[in-house]
Amino acid sequence: MSKNLKVIFIFFAFFVLSYYELNLPYQCDREIFYELRFPRYIGILISGFSLSSAGILLQYITKNPLADPFIIGTSGGVMISIILSRLFSVSSYSIIYLLMNSVFGLLSTLFAFKVSSASGRVISNILLSGFAINSIVFSLIVFFIIFSKEHSLYFLHISFGSFSYTNYSIIIHSVIFVLILLMIVNYILKYIITISFDEEKAIVLGVDVKRIRLVVFIVSSFFTSISVTLSGMIGFVGLMIPHITRRLFYNYGFQATFFLNGFLSILFLLFSDIISKVFFYPVEFPPGIFSAVVGSFFFIYLVLKRKRKNESY
Amino acid sequence: MIRYIVFIFIFLWTDYLFSQRIVSLLPSYTEIIYELGAGDKIVGVTNFCNYPEDVKNKQKVGDYLNPDIEIIYKLKPDIIFMGNWSNKIVDRFKNKNIKIVVLNNERNVSDIYDTIKTIGKYLKMEKESLKLVEKMKKEIKSLQIKKSYRKVYIEIDRDNWTCGSQSFISDVISISGGVNIFNDINKDYFRTNWEEVIRRNPDVVLICGQEVDEFIKRPSVKQIAATRYGRIYAINQKERDIFSRPSPRIVEMIKKLGKIINE
Numbered sequence: 001m002s003k004n005l006k007v008i009f010i011f012f013a014f015f016v017l018s019y020y021e022l023n024l025p026y027q028c029d030r031e032i033f034y035e036l037r038f039p040r041y042i043g044i045l046i047s048g049f050s051l052s053s054a055g056i057l058l059q060y061i062t063k064n065p066l067a068d069p070f071i072i073g074t075s076g077g078v079m080i081s082i083i084l085s086r087l088f089s090v091s092s093y094s095i096i097y098l099l100m101n102s103v104f105g106l107l108s109t110l111f112a113f114k115v116s117s118a119s120g121r122v123i124s125n126i127l128l129s130g131f132a133i134n135s136i137v138f139s140l141i142v143f144f145i146i147f148s149k150e151h152s153l154y155f156l157h158i159s160f161g162s163f164s165y166t167n168y169s170i171i172i173h174s175v176i177f178v179l180i181l182l183m184i185v186n187y188i189l190k191y192i193i194t195i196s197f198d199e200e201k202a203i204v205l206g207v208d209v210k211r212i213r214l215v216v217f218i219v220s221s222f223f224t225s226i227s228v229t230l231s232g233m234i235g236f237v238g239l240m241i242p243h244i245t246r247r248l249f250y251n252y253g254f255q256a257t258f259f260l261n262g263f264l265s266i267l268f269l270l271f272s273d274i275i276s277k278v279f280f281y282p283v284e285f286p287p288g289i290f291s292a293v294v295g296s297f298f299f300i301y302l303v304l305k306r307k308r309k310n311e312s313y
Numbered sequence: 314m315i316r317y318i319v320f321i322f323i324f325l326w327t328d329y330l331f332s333q334r335i336v337s338l339l340p341s342y343t344e345i346i347y348e349l350g351a352g353d354k355i356v357g358v359t360n361f362c363n364y365p366e367d368v369k370n371k372q373k374v375g376d377y378l379n380p381d382i383e384i385i386y387k388l389k390p391d392i393i394f395m396g397n398w399s400n401k402i403v404d405r406f407k408n409k410n411i412k413i414v415v416l417n418n419e420r421n422v423s424d425i426y427d428t429i430k431t432i433g434k435y436l437k438m439e440k441e442s443l444k445l446v447e448k449m450k451k452e453i454k455s456l457q458i459k460k461s462y463r464k465v466y467i468e469i470d471r472d473n474w475t476c477g478s479q480s481f482i483s484d485v486i487s488i489s490g491g492v493n494i495f496n497d498i499n500k501d502y503f504r505t506n507w508e509e510v511i512r513r514n515p516d517v518v519l520i521c522g523q524e525v526d527e528f529i530k531r532p533s534v535k536q537i538a539a540t541r542y543g544r545i546y547a548i549n550q551k552e553r554d555i556f557s558r559p560s561p562r563i564v565e566m567i568k569k570l571g572k573i574i575n576e
Contacts (some may be wrong), residue, residue: 028512036507036533154472284503
C-alpha cells in the first residue's frame with residue numbers, strides 16, 4: 001500500500017466507525033443524541049487519543065517496547081484517586097476531579113521514574129514499580145467490595161473501563177488539558193526525536209536527557225490521567241497501539257506517527273464499543289475486558305519475541 | 314445430692330440430643346426460620362442478618378460467600394441452611410455429622426413457598442410451614458391489587474444496575490401490578506445502558522440507595538413518563554433489604570408497591 005493510501009484508509013475507517021457508534025443500536029432523537037450519545041462519542045475520542053499518546057511517548061523516551069501507562073502504574077494511581085473521590089463524593093462535574101486524578105497519576109509516574117532511574121536495569125525496574133502500584137489498586141478494589149457494598153460495583157466496573165460516565169464539563173476540561181499537552185509535546189519534539197535516535201549522541205548534541213525524560217514522563221502521566229478520568233482503566237491500549245503504528249507507519253515522520261497512533265487507538269475503542277453494543281445491548285459491557293484479552297496476548301507475544309532474539313533486560 | 318446432679322446432667326444431655334442447632338447462611342433463611350417459630354434454635358447467622366431484632370444476640374459467622382468455618386465448627390450445628398452459591402463449604406462438612414441443606418435461588422414468589430416448605434421439612438415443622446405459606450398466599454390475595462400494568466424501572470444499585478426476568482424482584486413487580494421493563498432479558502442482575510432505559514420509557518421508577526433529587530439531574534431524564542407524572546420513588550435501605558430478600562416479609566413490600574405502582 002502506498003503511503004497516502006494507508007492514511008486515507010484509516011480516515012475512512014474512522015468515519016465508518018463513527019457513523020455506527022453514533023447510530024447504533026437505534027436511531028435516537030435529538031435530545032438523547034446531544035445529551036447521551038454525543039458526549040460518549042467525544043469521550044471515546046479524547047480518551048483513546050490521549051491513552052495511546054501516553055504509550056507512544058513512553059516507548060520513545062525509554063526505548064522500551066514494554067512501556068505502557070497501564071504497566072508502569074499510572075492508570076493504577078489514577079484509579080486510587082477515582083476511588084477516593086467517589087468515597088468523599090467529589091463531583092465529576094468540577095475541575096477538582098480531573099486535577100486530583102492528574103496529581104495522583106503524576107505521583108505514581110514519578111514513583112515509577114524514580115525506581116527506574118535508581119539503577120541501570122531500567123526496563124525491569126519500571127515493570128516492577130508498575131506491578132507494585134497495580135497490585136495495591138486491585139487489593140484496594142477488593143477491600144472496598146468487601147467492606148463498602150455501596151460503591152463496590154462502581155469500582156469493579158470502572159477498573160475495566162466504562163464510557164458511560166462522561167459529561168460535557170469533564171470533556172471541556174480535558175480538551176483544554178490535551179491542547180496544552182500537545183503544545184508541550186510540539187515544543188520538546190526535536191529533543192524526543194534525538195533521544196529516541198541515540199541517547200549518547202543527544203548528550204553530545206547538548207540535550208539535557210534527564211530533564212527531557214522527566215518532562216515526557218510528566219506529560220504522559222497527564223495524558224493517562226485524562227483518559228482514565230474519562231473512561232476508566234482500559235489496559236494494554238497504550239502498549240498495543242504504538243507497536244501496530246510503528247509497524248504500519250515506519251516511514252512517516254514523528255508528528256504524523258503521533259497523530260495516526262492516536263487515530264488507531266480511537267478506532268480500537270470505537271470498535272470495542274460497537275461490538276459491545278451489537279452483542280450485549282442493553283447490558284453495559286466494559287471495553288477493558290476486550291482490550292485486556294487482545295492486549296495481554298500481544299504482550300506475551302512481545303515478551304516471547306524478545307526472548308527469541310536473546311535480548312536480556 | 315449426687316442423684317440430683319446425675320438427674321440434671323441427664324436432663325441437659327437429652328435436651329442436647331433433641332434440640333436442633335441451626336446455622337443459617339442467608340438472611341432470608343434466617344427470617345423464614347424465625348417466622349416458623351424456630352428462632353431460638355438458631356445458633357449462627359450471617360453478618361447481613363438484621364431482622365428480627367433477636368438476631369443481634371446470635372453468633373455471626375461471616376458473610377454467605379465466605380463464612381468462617383472455624384466458628385461454624387465451634388457452634389456444633391446439626392443442620393446448616395445455605396444458598397446455591399457453588400461453595401466449597403459443602404465439601405468441608407461432608408464427613409462430619411452435620412446435615413447441609415443447599416437451597417436453590419428463588420426466581421419468583423412461588424419459589425419462596427418452596428423454600429419455606431423445604432426448610433419446614435428439615436426442621437420437622439411441616440404443619441407450620443404449610444400454614445405460613447397459606448397465610449402469605451391469603452394475604453397477597455386479600456390485597457386485591459388492581460393491576461395497571463405500568464412499566465417499572467427498578468434501579469437496585471447506583472449506575473443503572475437493574476434486574477431481568479431471572480430475578481424474583483421482577484416477579485414481585487408483576488404481582489404488585491406492574492411490568493419490569495427489562496423482563497425480556499434473561500438475566501438476574503446486570504448493568505444496563507441509560508439510553509435504553511429512556512427508550513423503554515418507564516411509567517414508574519424505583520431507585521435504591523439514591524435520592525430522587527439526584528436522579529432528576531441525570532441527562533434526558535425529563536423524557537421519561539415517570540418524571541412527567543412524578544412517579545419516582547426512592548426506596549430506603551430498610552425497605553431495600555425487604556425487597557432484595559425472598560422472605561415472608563415480601564408481602565409487606567407487595568402491599569407497598571401495589572399502592573405506588575397503581576396509584
